[in-house]
Amino acid sequence: MARSDFLAHKDYCMAVAALAAKRSRDPETQVGACIVNQENDIVGIGYNRMPKGCDDDKLSWKREGRDKWDTKYPYVCSAVLEAIMNKNGADLKGCTIYVTLFPCTESDKLIIEAGIKKVVYLSDQYRDMEMMAASKIFLQMADIEFSQFEPGVPTITIDLTVNN
Secondary structure: OOOOOOOOHHHHHHHHHHHHOOOOOOOOOOOEEEEEEEOOOOOEEEEEEEEOOOOOOOOOOOOOOOOOHOOOOOOOEEEEHHHHOOOOOOOOOOOOEEEEEEEHEEEEEEEEHHHHOOEEEEEEOOOOOHHHHHHHHHHHHHHOOOEEEEOOOOOOOOOOOOOO
């Protein structure tokens, strides 16, 4: 008889996105993304980080600075960008992306151009910002479904100890 306490697909995908977010060196906002195709196979994973080959310690991670060049925003790659760039050569048309934070308009452009058709997000903590309203309008115009994640299980614990 099969186990009945297995992890549901949606919980698994968001957990993968949340685990990817743990790789981020951003001291304030860690974001992860997981893209799955129509067969529910993972085809891309990403987290917010500086571009490959750029020293994380030489670029700013600040939200505010003397000017925009003294902040993280001109430099950091979004989790969505990374998940799309790290795709396994798969076609992303019709895919679903699970993200730990509702995507910004720059990420929306990538989602739209990649052909992703559904966004499932964990947090919408910046929903009151003017740009986030534009982000939702953008997705609606492109006929991309988006919904807040509703966990089947609130906590997932991963034990990395070896049992002999």
